[in-house]
Amino acid sequence: MGAATFGELLGAASGHLQAAAQVPDAGLEREPVVAAIRQARRLVGALSRYLDDVIADEQVEVIMIRDAGTQAHAAVQAREALAMAGSSLRAAGHGIGHEMLRADPLAARLAEAVMCLRAGRDLLRTHAVTNSDGIRSPASRWTAVLTTPAFTAALLDQIARQSRQVAAWASALSDATAGQAGIPYQVRGSLASAHHWLLLAAAAADASQRRSPVTPAGELLLHAIPANAVPDPQPLSGAEPTAVLCEGIAASAMRLRAAVRWPAEQAASSPALTAESWRWTATATAVAADMSVALLRSLAERTGQAGGPPATARQLLADTAAAAEEACGSWRLVAAAWKKMTTETRGLTAPGVPDTGDLVLRLGRLAFADPLWAPARSRHAPVRDPPTSRRAQARHGRSWLPCTTRLTRWP
């Protein structure tokens, strides 16, 4: 199972909020209500933190441009409304005391939603590195996505939706507490006020939609964002099924991508970085690109067949194969150039070498009809047919095509 995506965390938060809005009509006690209101305040705070991030990237725009239709201004207004909602919830909580709180299903649901939203923000923040001066720099290839208007539009839309969900909960709780013994009538007023401000926050977040509407692509991107975490090494263990091969290839590619993203200012001379390592890595990368060409062409030939990729994918696969072929040629030139250079130290000692080796072996075992494929000619085998029948797909898993498309982006 892969790591959680931002979409999964948002979906989980939304599910908890939906469940929390099912407030029982009667029998509410004072302590659970206090606990739920406190969790709702934390939830509003969690939503605000997302807006802080949107505004942090657009501070100059917010100060310099007095245009209410921009995403940055929408974020500022939504954040102000959420701050007011938070104040109302604080007042509601104060209205009924500060007792020790016991566990309650209603508060627990809200607490789960808070945890999901906080985890989601932590996930997004793994894609940037903040230095001691507070300047953020990219830490993954997803960073470019996080600064696009399409992503911000989708994020503001999500904040609007979740604000409405919390508003629905506040309204339901306000109704449910009417006439309940031990719950002062001012609490209802504060909850109604929170409901009002939460709806205003949603409307403010929606305001930028006229200029920057949410697109299906933006929503897809938002939901697909993974954590920028480096997976553990996955050493080869004999013949592996297709799904395991694909998982291992993806893990090696992620580890290599993380290794090449060291900031330039942290670069230093290392005796581990030998000419032999560079040359071997360039050679292995050329081999990986060549095997990607074989895989992609094999897939392109099967477009439109039963169980194969759709016919519309033929040109895309052919173009991707052509790009991989070009990459292969370039890497061969790099390898040839390194054959003319030497370093003081020797050996295959560079940190990326084991992952590159695992990746090439797994890719070979995916591309060729030999589950124990190795680069030696004695193990050479024909290019494997991709699993096209339903039975074969069930056996191999459906990860074959995504795996090949991932490979073309490596390293």
Place this chain on the structure above:
Amino acid sequence: MGEIDRRRRCLEQACGLAAALTASWDAFDLLRAICQQSGHGSHELFAAYAFAAQAAAQGRTIIRAAPSLPAGHGAETGAGECVPDDLDELADELAGLARVLHGCLASAAREAPDPVDGAACADAAIQAALVCELLAGDR
């Protein structure tokens, strides 16, 4: 295949450490040049040829550091010779050359009076064995 045969004969006839190093350097250089320009027409054999070129280049680099390699050796040769269409036949020829090269270097490593020469020959012999393993047809 004339050039491959010629280099193999040179290795077999090399007499003394300097001659063995010279013949080995030439053999590695030919292996590197031919492997580098071969194999990209066949997905099945590309990896074997590419990694063999890498190992041959490494072997050449190691030999270059041997103190007893005569001065003036170590320059780039051309692109080798014309590569035949049959990549399997070519691989067999190259594996054969690498096998002889390994034997020559292993012998030179044992007999080298200078330990630095000996270590270079031993390390280069490992690369020759790797080229042979990558290109040989039998499992």
